Amino acid sequence: MLTYDISARGKTPLYDYIYQCIRRDIIEGKLSSGERLPSKRQLAEHLHVGVITVTNAYAQLVTEGYVTSEEKRGYFVADVKRYRQPATKKTPKTKNKIEPDTGIIADFRMNRPRRKLFPVAMWNKLMRETLSEGGDALWRTVPWNGLVELREALSQYLRENRGIEATPEQIVIGAGTEYLYGRLMQLFGRATTFAIEDPGYKKFGVISESYGAPWKYVPIDSAGLKIDALEESGADVVHLSPANHFPTGIVMPITRRLDLFEWVNRVKKRYIIEDDYDSEFRYTGKFILPLYAEDTQGKVIYLNTFSKSIAPSLRISYMVLPEPLLRRYRETQSFYSSTVSSFEQATLARFIARGFFERHLARLKKYYREQRAAMLHALKCSPLITSGRAVIMERRAGTHFLLHVDTELSRSAIEERAKERGIALSFYADYFHAPLNEEGVTLVINYAAIARDAIEDVVSRLCDVFE
């Protein structure tokens, strides 16, 4: 008869303890395949426990298949001779992966909106309102293309601020631009050849590749993407940022836009993916009209994100699909569930619809404009510029500019010397596919995240790098 030391069970429920003992005996072969277990009543009496306890233990063994129950005959041990106990993995005690302090005081590699510029109190108030007033819809599955409130708010925002006429039905919300690119890859399919700008947003190419779609680099000139090269590339769909090319800041002039439209309208399967990222930040004049607003043939897909305008950690992007593509998108991609939580969609919808987003953008823009002025001023007063060894290339837009430095230093020497001075640099050459054979070096100065009161110091360190 099965005998277990019931007193050794600690805090484990009685039925569970008995279940575990029998299971172990089965795994270890002490109870062998086909053997009949004592009846529930017998075992209960033997162990001095209630019949219900044994019933529960047996039920769990039956559910998991260690024991089979045969009506009127009893309980029999299953054949689990093949069972191997998994080695008890020692869980490495979690290293709280705090980023090592590398001594970097200024990181020009990326911009991130400063936390203090985020309207925490307002966001929280809207989130609270959303949670308490949001109604049942908030707890339901989100529509595949996103909450209607957010699509409505975006439709109005785009009309008033970007010159784009798009109905809420044309808008699709997604968890980041990369996610939406994935959907577009699947929409167009692997037989489609994509084109990206060189230099430009290389990651689009990496994503195409991961979806198995071919892609080509197309060079730019001072007016942006070269259309003859685009034609020669054989590409069907081109990704670009005509209002603010990354990272040069080039605005594509109307004549080149007309060439681009001619290219796209010439062949039925051709489309343009317009990434309007960063377009909110222009410091002089009015906003640059997106291609989408000038498209007469339904050939432009417009994308934008809140990574830059709110926070990179808020994973919300959206796209506007032209009417002819919309149907195809709905047919082939709408089986995918929405990837953004309804709580954040609803909060963002309120944030936009009540005008807080525009106010926030105005504040951000003011901050960046001042930041840019401070950075340009510090550079222009620095020996790098006054000596004529460096030139600033900037377009009064975005949150970065280019700085060309006349130097004999190799890239690795520059990086090393910058690191010693607490600076991490971003190189223009990295945005090129083809090697950039330049005299000297061109840096991408992402200035948004540099602390204002550190600018003088950072610029002086930057000068030191090239001394």
Next chain:
Amino acid sequence: MLTYDISARGKTPLYDYIYQCIRRDIIEGKLSSGERLPSKRQLAEHLHVGVITVTNAYAQLVTEGYVTSEEKRGYFVADVKRYRQPATKKTPKTKNKIEPDTGIIADFRMNRPRRKLFPVAMWNKLMRETLSEGGDALWRTVPWNGLVELREALSQYLRENRGIEATPEQIVIGAGTEYLYGRLMQLFGRATTFAIEDPGYKKFGVISESYGAPWKYVPIDSAGLKIDALEESGADVVHLSPANHFPTGIVMPITRRLDLFEWVNRVKKRYIIEDDYDSEFRYTGKFILPLYAEDTQGKVIYLNTFSKSIAPSLRISYMVLPEPLLRRYRETQSFYSSTVSSFEQATLARFIARGFFERHLARLKKYYREQRAAMLHALKCSPLITSGRAVIMERRAGTHFLLHVDTELSRSAIEERAKERGIALSFYADYFHAPLNEEGVTLVINYAAIARDAIEDVVSRLCDVFE
């Protein structure tokens, strides 16, 4: 000389109005290609505006390329004869797409956690704490695999509640299970053949297809997936829910699990994707150990979601990758940015780490247990069961059970009659690939969302359908 009625500008800024007038004249050909514009000073005097206003108007025209500026020579009209004004689309006034009231009082097609069970106040408190205490990390780009706080909380939760030993480094957070499936498709590649259970979660097949990967249906028997059929299918990676097969609720017994492990361990490239969806809801006995916990060779990828346990509108799922796959995943998939906002990840981390999630689950489980009891009771007292024309098939788990009804009615007749009575039904046959040739009809009774006080009425309507 250009003459415009400045008084007609309304609220448009002066420079913008002049820019728009000149742009229109260029587009309409009133100013022709190559023509020289008046100097800034001349035009300013002519229009009685400041030189700075004209400077700004010209600057915008130059930026957009409607005009080119030649040093010392002046401003010249560009060639935009090809320009076509986009037709002013009439934006269809947004139809506030409120779902039409279809008169459905009971929808058995899907479960959704009831809103009132969601701990709104606690969630909001944690969200507020997160926003105010979260620190700079919250405003930075989220690590590709998710916030470390959430991965740590999940690691501990899995150890204590699911018998899974996984380090935070093995966990990847994603915006929904479908999103993570997409990453796995790309990890394994299009040369991999997937297998899914028949009946089962068909959407996995649709997703495979959209990624261009072949997939096979493999039938189940009373112990779950048939391993000989799996072997014959030639599949490399199988998707299944061994702790609670969908929609039958079958628990895969240990003997079948051992067969499955033998299958997976036999060939290097074979893997198991274990979808542990719904496993939190077992009403008798203890939880069923996931395959992941019994895997000795690093062959099981574990997935779970908060759709069911918190809300379908919270788009957070996670997976645990076994060590050998982790490196490959990191190498090939970590370039994708995280798809879940840091605010919700950090809030969920607190919710789990402080024990609120377990308490919430206990409450949900109690609610569902009572709901299930009420539904079973009402059915057992109903003429459908008392007359012997229907049989309940349920496994004391999940949030649905199967109901087989002996009837001569066709499916469309059943649907029609149900609709007339305000009921939307879910059919077991829909989860099958192969046609299910059954006598009568088997319904999937998703009872979670039915209002408690409506159960009697709903069951009586259901009986009426088959009268």
